[in-house]
Amino acid sequence: MEPIELWKQFLPVELRAHAPYLAQAVVEGTLDERVRRYGPKALFPISPVLMLDGKPVWHDLSQRAQVEMSWSSYERRAQIVAVARPEGQLEAMDRTGVEVAFLYPTLSLYLLGVDSLEANLGAAFARAYNDWLRGYCSRNPARLQGVGLLSTHDPVSMADEVERVAGFGWRAVVVLPNPVKGRRGLSDPAYEPVWAACERLSMAVAVHAGTHSRLPTSGADRFESHFALHACAHPMEQMMAFLALTEGGVLERHPQLRVAFLEAGCGWLLYWLYRLDEVEYVHHGGEVAETVKRKPSEYFRRQCFVSIEPDEPYLPAVVAHLGAENLLFGTDFPHGDHSDDIVEEALGLVKVLPEAVVRKILWDNPARFYGL
Template sequence: MVSRIIDGDAHLMDGPEVAYKRYLPEEYRSRTGPFFGYFGWDIWLRGTLGKPNSDPDTYCKDMDTEGIQLAVAYPSSALSIGLVRELDLAVAVARAYNEWAHDFGKAAHGRIKAAAVIAPQVVADAVKEIRRAVTQLGAVAIMMPTYVSPGLDLGQPQFDPIYAEAQDLGVPVAFHATAQVSQGNTRFHKYLGVHMVSHPFEQMISIISIISNGVLDRFPRLKVAFLEAGVGWVPYWMDRFDEKYQARKAEMEPLKMLPSEYVKANRCFFTCEGEESALPLMIERFGDDCILYASDYPHWDTEWPNTARHILERKDLSEKSKEKILCSNAHSFYGLK
């Protein structure tokens, strides 16, 4: 019997009318262009998928339906903040989102905790926003977009102040992709292919950047997560990572351990899909301490109201593993009270 359920990756619907036109400074509210880049796919498939809503009370009722006590929420529109090339706008929308998400969480009776949005293309302002969001607004994590225009290596030292601030404040950094950009997504003429490559490919790239560039060695108390890509890719990718690192480590700064060992040491966390066939393999290879449950509510591909049930009813997971995935791992990773 699971003690309680914590959603490690839910989402808020931060549309322009509910969030940005209310929380941005006046000079940005009246702009004629969009706050984020245009995305033309019919993601919600003519309204037949997902359960979009921007009402805190409805959100809480839908959490109750799933048996979720607490959720950590990431944005929707602001997932693509790394694509915003107007630097002042990027900084402003990050601040506006964090204030709106804080108020949304309060209206949800404290059951929704926010991951703070930052604009990593402006590192100095990102660091200031991390401190403000955590110390003043109660953010429990920092969302790092996997893609920062024009395609930067997020493990390079120019981003170290972001990781240093997160470590100093004791909050994790969670990498989250947007389907607006990923390797290979321009090849497809239907959203199915675009979405399938976006999250896993972006997280495969991100974990290479963070581990191979020594971020986890430079910041030994920092925890990171790679979200919304499932866990099936992790055993394959870390095998490949170990092999290529051992072959080419002469050209690199030495790591303190093999890439896969950072996962085994619970420095890296991942969100799972409840029905993934590879979940037992992931546990066999890396243990059950690094896996978080995620509903992806209210997005088009959420399986609400059955996302938690997919895990609860599995016969190939122990009750101990279910407790960790559905509750205690998120509690530990996010430092929840």
């Protein structure tokens, strides 16, 4: 949960006028009216709105969603305050038995979800965040591992930033899956130098979607509620990201590239791989024969990973059909999407899965993905 103050400190002086900031949310009606409409959660102040150049970063975020999300933040306020300091993050890891944490952006990922963002500013946001995170992780680099943020607004600078954060000793980078500036998602030829650099440097690539972004996003053309947009954005964007990397030949050209699709569970995977293998590849594969030279599931098994939720009821079926080699566990701490006992839930998977499989999910596979 990076602090809003980092931008004034780490952006280049000439770009600090574009530093994002938090503004008081505009509330609808009187307090009594809001309580009647939304219930007692409306008694608590609505969280500030992330702003960029005078405009909200989040798109289609209703007042009801703001109330619910503000309540979630209020419930986790102690954790959110604690992890502002690396010592607080380490204390939380100690309490839950987490040995190593790979840290992903929150506000910074939203900032890069604005299609109108100028390429140089997007690249500067990524560099500033990475510089701040490097200092945060320096408290204990062995246990606090940075994941470098890349801005897909500026393909020219992305490979250089991969090189730079690899020099920090980091082992992974994170990108949004959405199309940017009219480019064809992650398979666009403009990104080819990035994938080559990641493969050469053995840098893992994490694909992480977001909700309410100002980029073309699954479901945004037909839904407005956070309920629906969140349901669509995460799994559907991951499905299309894997398809783009497969159909566009990225996985074929870069067989050592490791890619993970995060925060969407693993349930979509069985259906999607079946669909791509047995319908598209079998009946329509000739059209893409130059870039897709094997079944999509073979690419996935060879070099891709997906994060699981420990309470997914079909997890044993995924293990049975796909195996356990490509599954990862993450807590998403301290976000409100998961319960406080998520680590205990993950450890409890030994009730439904063999202990060796649980060990792969909790340690062996993440270690292999991140190159520990």
